[in-house]
Amino acid sequence: MPDRGPRGQRLFWPLLALPGTVWITLLFVAPLYVVLAVLFGGVDPILRQPVPVWDPLQWNFSQFDYVLGHIVGPDGFFGPALVRTAVYVALASGVCLLVAYPVAYYTARFAGRYRGVLLALLIAPFWISYMMRMLAWVNLLQNDGLVNRVLSLGGLYDVHVDWLDGRPVTVVLGLVYGYVPYMVLPLFAGLDRIPAAVQEAARDLGAGRFETFRRVTWPMSRTAVVVSLLVTTLPMLGDYYTNDLLSASPSTSMVGNLINNSVLTPGQTGQAGAFVMLVLLVSIIPMLIYVRATRSGVEVQS
Amino acid sequence: MPPVEHDSFGGRSLFGRPMQRRSFLKAVLAAGAAPGLAELLAACTGSGTGVATTAATPKIPSPSNPVRWPLSAKHPAIKAGLKPKPGSTLRIYNYADYLGPQVIKSFEAKYGVNITVSTFNDEDEALTKIASGGLGLDLYFPSYDSLGKLVGAELVRPLNHAYIGNIANVWPQFHNPWYDLGWRYSVPYSVYTTGIAWRTDMVKEDIASRSNPYDVFWDPKYAGNLAVIDDWHTMMGMVLLRSGIHDINTAKPADIRLMHNQMMDMLSKTHPRVTITMYNDLPAGQYGLAQMWSGDVVNAQYYLPKGQSADVLRYWFPSDGRGMVDNDLMVVLAQGSNPVAAHYFINYMLESKIAAKNFGYIGYQPPQNSINPDELVRDGFLPANLKTATVLPHYFDVGSRLLQLPPKADLAYHQIWQEFKAGA
């Protein structure tokens, strides 16, 4: 085997990483600049299609100002949608955590020989189209669907609830249903790393069930909780199709709907860019927290 | 020729022509890139084309201002005497469920051409996708309020009348329509009215007997039980009609302000669903009342669940014809690679038998001389309870049409629509 000099060896790793790095730069980082160019550009007068402006010195901030100006204040009609997004996402994430934690805990600690099967069942939603899962729920939530039939106890009394007429409850529960599988797995991985011996030791030393949880399990699972919350919450911020499928009403629209409605509307494409930038700015800090948390989590692994 | 600037990215305008960026931008910004609503209303004086700009403003046709479009130099009409190539593809761009599948299959069988139908949800989205150029679409079904934009941006190809002899089957008023004198670019596809549809089993009152039926959309009694059409101009036109404003293309600031307030009022009083799938949702019982196109309510009878009689459907349109009436068109797009097949398809759709078959599938009435609008019930096209969904030719004389708006008004309307869709 020809002996590659130390320089050749040193170049080997960067060369391996180069295609991927180039790809990410060209197709992830650079398009963000295109968004800025469209946002700070203009529109053509006939079809009102976006006309990007590449030179930052010539950027025109009117579209961005328009969006910012309409978030709060008397003209602030974007504000409610943004607030709604924050509320729905917070509620949905909270419920996801409440649901996912016990499930992940059970699978990590007590599943025993059924662990493989359980994991397969927990991973299964990933292999089922999100659309299909939502569609399944739309069916169940229809006026003559299973949910109303169960609630009315098979026709014993009349349940006058039209779940699909634009209720926040339906949208939040839809978000929970859609995103909870994303939370279960990182939680499982993190809880799995907590050695059972530590918990058993706490019990041996006299701590009750809740106290063990509060003083041993919960602190040790904090990183995992943070990571799984981020993995679930951040993608939820861009969701618009759950709202579209479960409630066609503007009164539950989220920031994803604002983006979706404006991106193909002539004259409003730049505004879509503004919302994209806003969501990006809001999620930058959580994303950096995620980056740090995964790095530290990964280092903990032996 | 003035010197042309290229920036370092070699960016070009959408039409592939390099542009003088600075002066073009000034013109663009003068033409109105997103000022506030208040400034817009202040600038909208009367009903005109607004502030003149250095960039081309498209001519806006109206019944009192008919327009003959210039023939496109860049995309001339196809030569006569050509035949569609068997095995080639015809790309159609249309609303979903707006073209009968048997009609498509019979055309494919007759000419050996493969047809693909791409769908859009609303015209804004369609225009954006067409403008991006990369889709190679041949045939498009717009309404006439987009025609000016399409011609101005040179996206359509003028028709060669030699291929479209069946135009003789079409109502005479469409042989020289005000929006396209000499039918240079378009033929009519369907005619329809926009009214209110409801189910008698979910809505106990007779909407038609109200003095102002449009009021139901503000009646809290129906909150959560109604839907409006997800098309900005159609829905906003209804808001204007409710207040007795028959110029549904008004650019008067007072009218626009009134419309804005009424729409926000509607959101808080009845939180309507905003959709274009009424033809499925109303029969499915998802709501009992909807603003609806006449063709959709006719179509809805086929979406009723088994065992549900079509008797429950009702439709209201002003009996004097002073409501919203429009027609959709067929145009040949310049970007397509199969304009010959497109011409043949247009001619095919204008054949009486085919138009009638298509009517049976999509529910929308074609303006065919062979179909007597007074006798649609007798001839089996409409059930008796939906006789009001007929489109009579004289509606086009007295009704309100959705026209293309001048740029500033267009922007103001879109901003209000955006606010409406963002929810309260």
Place this chain on the structure above:
Amino acid sequence: MTSVARTVAVPAAQTRRLGAWFRDPWRKPRILAGVTLLYIGWSLLPVAIAVLFSFNAGKSRTVWQGFSTRWYYGDPLRSVWHDPTLHSAVVHTLWLGLLATVITVPLGVAMALGLDRWRGRIPAGANAFVLISFVLPEILLAVALLFVATVLQTPLHLGTVGQVVGLVTYQLSYPVVIVRGRLLTIGKQYEEAAIDLGASPAGAVRRVLVKMLLPAIFASTVLVFADVIDDFVIVRYLSGGASTEPVSVKIYNTARAAPTPALNALATVLLVSSLLVVLLGFLAYRRFTRGERRSIDVFAGEA
């Protein structure tokens, strides 16, 4: 234990037994087990029902009207087999899945290996961006790429090319994260041993590392494929017309219009194909890791 016992009031024998059962820290966790089973039921039941209704004899998706396979094959106009729009959607989806996976996995594995060993600011930056793309709301990337496709004249245009590029960019983080995690567990000793024995870095990678990374590589292939065929936002924005609309977009478009059980059949066909791929991946994984300790955890994306 004693303090807890003292604070409990003295109830009847039954309740005391129940209370004692509840407080016993060594009992079997039946409540947790119940919760888990309930979760799995809630999670998968709607899908099971949707699959069931794909075999409905009638047009309804909520009322059972008998068993039939008409929506798969029988109905001459609207079944998945005969309706050209539905069946082209399936073909296009599988094709996208194949293309995107075949590009993403090698690119990602190479990137993971390289980033792990390369020190400096560029790799740190690249690593940060990869992690960011892991949690990024998909609509941001979709809109950005849509702008690139419509506003610039580049080889990236709407249609299959745009969709594949968008999917690869979005999925690249999966193999990178999984393989890096696995690399950390493996450690450097095997590679160093190989180099001590005379292999070049490339040879060490090829003969030692790749074999040890096979579970992670398989896991990422399966995960990327499953994720790509279910993707919605990116493929919808970058689609170029009816022929490039995958199943998820068809379901979305049709669900809001006039759905028939053919939609359920469509989704079921896709479900079965992705399960088949997962099964194949799992079997291949078992074959390649014969004799080694292995766990299904790797398919969860964890080492």
